[in-house]
Amino acid sequence: MKRYLNLSLIYAIAAMAGGVFYREFTKYSGFTGVTALGKVHTHLFLLGMVMFLVVALFAAHNELAKNKTFRLFLWTYNIGVPLTAVMLLVRGIVQVWALNLSAGMDAAISGIAGIGHVLTGVGTLLLLVSLKKTAARTGACDSV
DSSP states (O other): OHHHHHHHHHHHHHHHHHHHHHHHHHHHHTOOSOOTHHHHHHHIIIIIIIHHHHHHHHHHHSOGGGOHHHHHHHHHHHHHHHHHHHHHHHHHHHHHHTOOOOHHHHHHHHHHHHHHHHHHHHHHHHHHHHHHHHHHHHTTTTTO
């Protein structure tokens, strides 16, 4: 459980740093429009901190760490969320500085962000499957 609380804390710190960067970077650059930088903060708080707080609650009462699907979730999810956040950061900086990107570079940023989103989604599904397996193994589904 301590591991998941530590992950939650790391994501919370990253989310706060993302929020401060968004606020200060746009202010310093004189940018007043909408940018992807504003989404870094919420992505990291919800998909990172909140998710691992919930995982910690489940882990406190179950043996999730023994589940192979759960271990796969940890790897997949913890690659997907930071990748998504980094690419939102890159996209936001490009928007604030109004950089003219080639079509290939623009597509590359979108594609890598898409891979991050896919990994996050697959990780979420792996978590749900591992929770279902754990519930079936412990007999928690018998009363439903």
